[in-house]
Amino acid sequence: xxxxxxxxxxxxxxxxxxxxxxxxxxxxxxxxxxxxxxxxxxxxxxxxxxxxxxxxxxxxxxxxxxxxxxxxxxxxxxxxxxxxxxxxxxxxxxxxxxxxxxxxxxxxxxxxxxxxxxxxxxxxxxxxxxxxxxxxxxxxxxxxxxxxxxxxxxxxxxxxxxxxxxxxxxxxxxxxxxxxxxxxxxxxxxxxxxxxxxxxxxxxxxxxxxxxxxxxxxxxxxxxxxxxxxxxxxxxxxxxxxxxxxxxxxxxxxxxxxxxxxxxxxxxxxxxxxxxxxxxxxxxxxxxxxxxxxxxxxxxxxxxxxxxxxxxxxxxxxxxxxxxxxxxxxxxxxxxxxxxxxxxxxxxxxxxxxxxxxxxxxxx
Numbered sequence: 447x448x449x450x451x452x453x454x455x456x457x458x459x460x461x462x463x464x465x466x467x468x469x470x471x472x473x474x475x476x477x478x479x480x481x482x483x484x485x486x487x488x489x490x491x492x493x494x495x496x497x498x499x500x501x502x503x504x505x506x507x508x509x510x511x512x513x514x515x516x517x518x519x520x521x522x523x524x525x526x527x528x529x530x531x532x533x534x535x536x537x538x539x540x541x542x543x544x545x546x547x548x549x550x551x552x553x554x555x556x557x558x559x560x561x562x563x564x565x566x567x568x569x570x571x572x573x574x575x576x577x578x579x580x581x582x583x584x585x586x587x588x589x590x591x592x593x594x595x596x597x598x599x600x601x602x603x604x605x606x607x608x609x610x611x612x613x614x615x616x617x618x619x620x621x622x623x624x625x626x627x628x629x630x631x632x633x634x635x636x637x638x639x640x641x642x643x644x645x646x647x648x649x650x651x652x653x654x655x656x657x658x659x660x661x662x663x664x665x666x667x668x669x670x671x672x673x674x675x676x677x678x679x680x681x682x683x684x685x686x687x688x689x690x691x692x693x694x695x696x697x698x699x700x701x702x703x704x705x706x707x708x709x710x711x712x713x714x715x716x717x718x719x720x721x722x723x724x725x726x727x728x729x730x731x732x733x734x735x736x737x738x739x740x741x742x743x744x745x746x747x748x749x750x751x752x753x754x755x756x757x758x759x760x761x762x763x764x765x766x767x768x769x770x771x772x773x774x775x776x777x778x779x780x781x782x783x784x785x786x787x788x789x790x791x792x793x794x795x796x797x798x799x800x801x802x803x804x805x806x807x808x809x810x
Contacts, residue, residue: 477804492787498711498712523675528765557641558640561612577634584629596766633694711772715774758774
């Protein structure tokens, strides 16, 4: 791949503090070296990278936005963010709980039709918290979903979801172990829709995106967003399909940009609309310790920074044509977004490597 020298992209003035200064040249050069090294050894088409370092913010594009064009991705390039959507779903849970619409410890049967035979174990019922922390005992995927290499969730509606739940028996007890569950997070989003009486996308827009000025964080693309959508590629650099969701939208349906996700991370660092900052902070608290290197909050994962005793709060995402990563360290006021329009395990691993190396640079 021909590497294109990244060009600094000024972030919109509406992001947190207006006219935030860029990172110092030495740090920007070190970030360039990290990303260019990873891009050269990978098959990712390109990266859009956003960084917060205290009161300094920078967004840079690397590689290409498409394999047939010379243009670089930018802070306004639109990507599918996949399972990062679950962080927004968990934020909605905390926000609706704050307003008394639901309670975090509500059994899920309370918010589903009575004809749905909700699975349970002898030690208790599945609650909304267990869905948000991936400790419900539900599998990663329902058995009645389509092939993952196509558009697997486009036809997965409530009828299939309810049928699976009614027939399923849990493989282990509720709250016995952690296992990442696309089904569980999607089910949480569906339950919040029912409890609030509004579609999932409207809840995200009203309660998170609009208060933070995130005009490009949507499921339904506007015409301007369609024009800025990075085309999806699979691991062989062949064109892939965009993914669409029905009942499991809360697990992976959102599209966004680096600019918007920096606004979101800035609020997670405590800068933004006070109500939402408080709600976001409640999602950071550890709800389960999986190991000495992994803790789980509401939606978020937490891993130790290599020094200083701090923890990075993070999440990654993947769909059929995209890989993504967001994370932040509250104590140092640092955050990173990396978005790519190439899928596959190797592409996701490279995306994560770029992000974690940059966070390591910011937290020496």
